[in-house]
Amino acid sequence: MSHHFNNYIAGEWRAAKSGQTVENRNPADADDAIGAFPDSSAEDLNEAVAAAREAFEAWRKVPAPLRALKVQRAGELMRERKEDISRQMTREMGKVIAETRGDTQEGIDTAFYMAGEGRRLFGVTTPVELPNKFGMAVRRPVGVAGLITPWNFPMAIPTWKVFPALVAGNTVIIKPATYTPATVCELGSILEEAGVPSGVFNIVCGRGSTVGEAMLHHNEINVLSFTGSSAVGRRINEVGGKTLKRVSLELGGKNAQIVLADADLDLALEGVLWGAYGTTGQRCTATSRLILEETIHDRMVQMLVDAAAKLKLGNGLDESVQVGPLVSAEQRETVHSYVEIGREEGAELALGGEYYEEGDCARGYFYRPTVFVGVTPTMRIAQEEIFGPVLSVFKVKDAEEAMRVLNDSSYGLSSSIYTRDVNLAFKAIEDLDAGITYVNGPTIGAEVHLPFGGVKDTGNGHREGSFTVFDVFTEWKSVYVDYSGRLQRAQIDVEE
Ligand code: NAP
Ligand code: MG
Numbered sequence: 001m002s003h004h005f006n007n008y009i010a011g012e013w014r015a016a017k018s019g020q021t022v023e024n025r026n027p028a029d030a031d032d033a034i035g036a037f038p039d040s041s042a043e044d045l046n047e048a049v050a051a052a053r054e055a056f057e058a059w060r061k062v063p064a065p066l067r068a069l070k071v072q073r074a075g076e077l078m079r080e081r082k083e084d085i086s087r088q089m090t091r092e093m094g095k096v097i098a099e100t101r102g103d104t105q106e107g108i109d110t111a112f113y114m115a116g117e118g119r120r121l122f123g124v125t126t127p128v129e130l131p132n133k134f135g136m137a138v139r140r141p142v143g144v145a146g147l148i149t150p151w152n153f154p155m156a157i158p159t160w161k162v163f164p165a166l167v168a169g170n171t172v173i174i175k176p177a178t179y180t181p182a183t184v185c186e187l188g189s190i191l192e193e194a195g196v197p198s199g200v201f202n203i204v205c206g207r208g209s210t211v212g213e214a215m216l217h218h219n220e221i222n223v224l225s226f227t228g229s230s231a232v233g234r235r236i237n238e239v240g241g242k243t244l245k246r247v248s249l250e251l252g253g254k255n256a257q258i259v260l261a262d263a264d265l266d267l268a269l270e271g272v273l274w275g276a277y278g279t280t281g282q283r284c285t286a287t288s289r290l291i292l293e294e295t296i297h298d299r300m301v302q303m304l305v306d307a308a309a310k311l312k313l314g315n316g317l318d319e320s321v322q323v324g325p326l327v328s329a330e331q332r333e334t335v336h337s338y339v340e341i342g343r344e345e346g347a348e349l350a351l352g353g354e355y356y357e358e359g360d361c362a363r364g365y366f367y368r369p370t371v372f373v374g375v376t377p378t379m380r381i382a383q384e385e386i387f388g389p390v391l392s393v394f395k396v397k398d399a400e401e402a403m404r405v406l407n408d409s410s411y412g413l414s415s416s417i418y419t420r421d422v423n424l425a426f427k428a429i430e431d432l433d434a435g436i437t438y439v440n441g442p443t444i445g446a447e448v449h450l451p452f453g454g455v456k457d458t459g460n461g462h463r464e465g466s467f468t469v470f471d472v473f474t475e476w477k478s479v480y481v482d483y484s485g486r487l488q489r490a491q492i493d494v495e496e
Contacts, residue, residue, distance in 0.1 A: 003035035005181060007044055007205055008188040010051035011198025016040040016206070022178060027094040027325045028315040028364040034092050037181045040206035042214035045173070048202040049220045052144045052171040055199030060141050060169040068118020068167045073194035074187075075111025078104060078155075085186055087317065089154050092182050094324040094364070095279045096316035106156035107187075109448045114163040117467065121168065121474075129494050132484035139474035141169030142246060143222035146215040148175050148208070148236075150228045151327055152282045154183035160448070160464050161225045162187070166200065168473040173202045173221070175212055177228075179327055181205040208232065216240065225472055226250070227284075227464075229385075230411075230457050237460060248462040248472040250453055252385040253413030255443040256289035258402045258428070261296050263418035267440065269303050271418065272391070275442030277311055277323050277369050281389040282331075284458075285414040285436070285444045288386060289375075290393045291402045297395045301373055304393075305351045308369040313356050315364070325364040326388055332365040335388030339370060342381040347372040347392065377408045385411070399424050407433045413454035414443040435463070 004021070006013040015021075016038035026032035038044070059067070078085065082104050089100040121139055128135040147161045158174060165172050176184035181203075188203045204211050212232075215221055216239040226236050227250040240247035257275060259268040275287030292300050316324035326332045332355065339353045352370030367389055375382050375392040382392055396402045399419070406415055415434035419425055425439045435454035436446065446452050451463035462472050482488060 005035050005037045005185050005205070007038050007040060007048070008185070008192070008201070008203040009044070009048045010202070011192070017043045024092065024179065024182070026091045026364070027327050029360070030363050032091060034182055038205045040204050040211050042210065044206070045204050045211055045214045045218065048173045048204050049144060049218055051199035052173055052202055053220050055197060056141075056143060056171045059171055059197065059200050062169070064118045064121050064167060064169065067169060068115045070191070070194050070196050071111050071118070071163045071167055072115035074163075074190050074196075075108050075115065077190045077193060078108045078111060081186075081190070082108070085155065085183065088186065089183050090316040090324070093151055093154055093180050093327055094316055095282075096321050096324050097319060099279055100316070103153055103156045106153070106448060107159035110156070110159045110163050113448050114167045117164070117470075118167045120467070121470065122467070128480065129490065130482070130484070130488040132482065133488060134481040134483070135479070137476050137478045139168065139470060140477055142473060142475055143170060144220055145170040145172045145473060146175075146218070146221040146224045147172055148212055148215065148224065148226045148228065149177055149184070151177035151179035152279060152284070154180035155187065157227050158184050158187055160452075160469070162201065164469045165225070165473045166196065168470055170223070170473055171200045173204055173215070175204050175206065175215060178207055217243070219243065221245065223472065224248070233459075246472070247460065248464075249460045250284070250462075250464060251458050252411055253284045253286070253454060253458055254288050254383065254385055254409045254411040255285055255414040255416070255434075256291050256406045256409075257287045257416040257443055258291045258406060258418065259293065259296065259300060260399055260402065260417070260419040260421070260424065261293040262420050263296075264420070264440075265296060265300055265303065268300070268418040269307060271416065271442035272304065273307055273311070275416070275444050276391040277308065277389050278444060280324055280326055280367070282327060282387050283444055285446065286387070287416070287443045288390070288392065289382065289406070290391055291396055291405050292393060293399070293402065294395050294397055301350065301371070301393060305371055308351055308371060311369050313361060313366050313368075315360065323369060323389065325366045327365070329365055331387065332367055335367055335386060335390060338381055338384070338386045338388070338390060342372050342375075342379065342392070345379040345381065346374070347379060347381060348374045350393075352389070377405055383409065399427075403428060403431055407431075410457045411454065412456040413458040414438070416441060416443045
């Protein structure tokens with residue numbers, strides 16, 4: 001019997017009005033049912049938005065440090081339940097248990113960081129040009145926030161949005177990815193237990209094409225925060241443009257790691273294995289391209305192929321497994337179609353390129369770690385996000401060409417360079433077109449208190465994480481207090 005999950009609306013756990021559900025199964029094992037989730041419609045969303053709207057007036061008046069205490073309590077509960085949350089997450093989306101523990105930990109870190117921000121939420125005070133007059137700018141909540149999240153970080157990404165939105169005084173509705181609602185339902189139970197009042201936090205499970213679309217069009221949602229593909233991001237911005245909603249977009253990536261001839265190659269190898277095959281390549285910051293200086297190219301490719309061939313695939317609950325399945329049959333087909341494209345484009349398959357179906361893995365969506373060599377910048381596998389364990393290797397003649405190849409992408413999320421030359425490292429920091437640059441580290445590994453996001457088609461200029469997320473979830477108000485007792489006209493009554 002599979003477990004039944006519900007929406008969380010106005011402080012109650014409710015089935016979809018239509019009574020329809022969607023069933024989810026473990027991508028590592030089709031025999032393992034996770035549960036049945038509401039297949040909600042616009043009607044369910046309307047109830048959630050009405051609840052959030054009603055709750056907003058009281059919630060925005062709760063002092064920020066006290067709102068933040070609820071988030072802190074949620075973080076404490078997450079910490080107590082970390083192992084259960086992580087195990088369920090591995091069953092729900094397949095990544096290995098060490099990584100789902102990291103995903104949960106990121107949620108806990110965000111809770112504690114944001115709990116502290118409740119006592120900061122810094123504004124600005126500044127001198128003004130007239131005497132006996134005071135100037136400052138303060139942050140106010142935006143209102144009702146609509147949050148739409150992907151499946152690859154089922155806890156971390158929802159918490160990046162939910163916790164700052166709540167600390168800033170907004171009320172929220174979250175629509176989790178259809179593949180991973182169970183983790184968000186767990187977050188809902190935790191916020192309920194932490195004492196977040198009814199209506200302040202709501203969950204509406206359902207498809208992007210129904211609930212997601214309805215969110216874009218809803219007049220009572222004031223800000224939309226989305227993480228997902230660039231294709232859907234474009235759609236959201238289009239509709240958001242018409243309704244003049246604030247829209248924050250965190251989108252795809254085609255991240256590259258550069259390895260220069262002077263680098264520590266063993267370190268660079270460890271980095272690329274983790275960056276390319278961690279989360280089975282299904283991270284927005286995954287290493288999808290490896291750019292090698294020609295003098296070390298052959299040696300590094302050999303090291304890579306040998307090591308990637310030894311990675312252990314399987315059910316992520318087994319602590320010795322290093323690579324889990326892809327999230328779905330559909331995702332595996334997409335990944336494989338890119339492998340066919342790469343072959344047709346003339347890249348050379350050095351490893352993998354096929355389904356992995358040995359033993360119990362036949363019950364899941366496993367794909368062999370894959371390496372293409374001889375990739376050139378105009379190939380589709382060099383440009384498009386594959387979102388799977390497929391790495392494209394480029395050979396370049398020097399650091400300058402390496403950086404040019406790295407920048408030859410419509411995306412700009414994460415980037416990495418391995419070198420011992422401090423001058424080249426700083427040149428990379430200055431010249432790589434990306435929101436994140438790692439020096440002597442892989443393309444993944446963001447911490448919650450630094451800005452997170454990218455340039456070009458990776459987003460629309462916002463940054464999550466750190467204090468910068470409050471530019472998504474607050475409106476600025478400028479305040480002038482004139483204590484001169486007379487009319488003082490700015491720009492006019494100013495004596496130079
Ligand atoms: P996706 O297909 O764009 O879906 C993301 C979310 O949007 C899901 O909840 C989805 O619902 C919903 N959605 C789909 N169509 C919609 C529509 N028309 N209107 C409103 N919502 C809609 O992305 P994904 O496949 O879940 O995730 C993978 C992508 O996310 C990759 O491109 C990856 O790079 C990106 N990503 C970016 C970051 C970042 O911070 N930059 C982080 C992680 C992932 P359903 O689940 O029902 O489809
Ligand atoms: Mg999708």
